[in-house]
Amino acid sequence: MADWAIITGASRGIGQALAVRFRQHGWGVMNLSRRPCPVPGVVNVGVDLAAPGWEAQVGQALRDSVGPPSGRLSLVHNAALYEHDDALSLTAEHFRRVLEVNVVVPAVLNRLVRERLTDGSSILYVGSTLSEKAVRGNASYVTSKHALVGLMRATCQDLVGTRVHTACICPGFTDTEMLHEHVGEDPAILEAVAKRTTFGRLIEPREIADVVWLCANTPVLNGAVLHANLGQIES
Numbered sequence: 001m002a003d004w005a006i007i008t009g010a011s012r013g014i015g016q017a018l019a020v021r022f023r024q025h026g027w028g029v030m031n032l033s034r035r036p037c038p039v040p041g042v043v044n045v046g047v048d049l050a051a052p053g054w055e056a057q058v059g060q061a062l063r064d065s066v067g068p069p070s071g072r073l074s075l076v077h078n079a080a081l082y083e084h085d086d087a088l089s090l091t092a093e094h095f096r097r098v099l100e101v102n103v104v105v106p107a108v109l110n111r112l113v114r115e116r117l118t119d120g121s122s123i124l125y126v127g128s129t130l131s132e133k134a135v136r137g138n139a140s141y142v143t144s145k146h147a148l149v150g151l152m153r154a155t156c157q158d159l160v161g162t163r164v165h166t167a168c169i170c171p172g173f174t175d176t177e178m179l180h181e182h183v184g185e186d187p188a189i190l191e192a193v194a195k196r197t198t199f200g201r202l203i204e205p206r207e208i209a210d211v212v213w214l215c216a217n218t219p220v221l222n223g224a225v226l227h228a229n230l231g232q233i234e235s
């Protein structure tokens with residue numbers, strides 16, 4: 001009766017912190033990403049979620065490693081692309097690629113695990129503060145993160161009667177490679193970003209993992225959008 005977490009993008013950042021948290025509590029963890037998750041005991045499925053063919057590979061890995069439905073399953077949609085772009089110059093190819101990884105992949109994964117969603121299971125979406133507001137220069141990301149909230153709310157309605165729950169956890173500025181790649185390594189800029197939380201510091205990935213873990217174990221949060229941003233200062 002093992003409980004399993006299926007996490008996209010656990011090779012680094014928030015996803016890796018999630019793998020640590022679920023493993024600490026004795027859950028089986030399967031990571032879906034191109035690079036492996038270094039956390040001991042994690043089953044790594046090396047997939048590029050932006051390329052064709054991943055669906056069959058994940059289906060096979062679920063049969064081989066997770067086996068028939070038994071304990072709880074938490075599917076955590078964490079992997080995402082965060083690109084600099086703007087709403088007036090998006091190309092179809094670029095926009096489709098971001099939407100594919102950030103929105104289409106979660107929907108397809110929901111279908112792949114559907115038969116394994118036993119009582120107490122959950123489908124958890126990692127959104128962003130940009131799930132409910134926009135900033136300049138991130139049109140594809142903003143659009144995809146808004147879409148995730150819609151997908152989560154639809155998931156909640158379509159799970160009626162299943163005793164499976166869902167939620168969307170929306171991190172603020174979290175100290176991961178994604179943030180560093182996006183804003184760069186200039187200490188002054190990083191400090192300015194940190195000062196945009198009321199605590200004056202970046203969020204640790206494990207703090208977001210704590211919230212996701214809470215959601216996995218708290219069915220009353222079904223349908224909730226949870227902002228985990230350390231009190232972001234609006235400018």
Ligand SMILES: NC(=O)c1ccc[n+]([C@@H]2O[C@H](COP(=O)([O-])OP(=O)(O)OC[C@H]3O[C@@H](n4cnc5c(N)ncnc54)[C@H](OP(=O)(O)O)[C@@H]3O)[C@@H](O)[C@H]2O)c1
Pocket residue numbers: 008009010011012013014015032033034035036047048049050051077078079080081082101126127128129170171172173174175176177178179
């Ligand atoms: N960091 C923040 O400040 C922040 C703020 C708000 C929301 N978030 C959200 O939190 C989540 C995690 O963010 P993070 O900061 O931890 O990001 P990250 O450090 O960039 O990690 C992203 C993960 O997604 C995986 N991934 C990306 N493209 C993939 C692909 N084509 N196929 C398979 N896996 C892919 C990466 O794995 P591989 O490269 O190994 O494939 C990596 O493990 C994202 O949904 C992000 O939008 C983050």
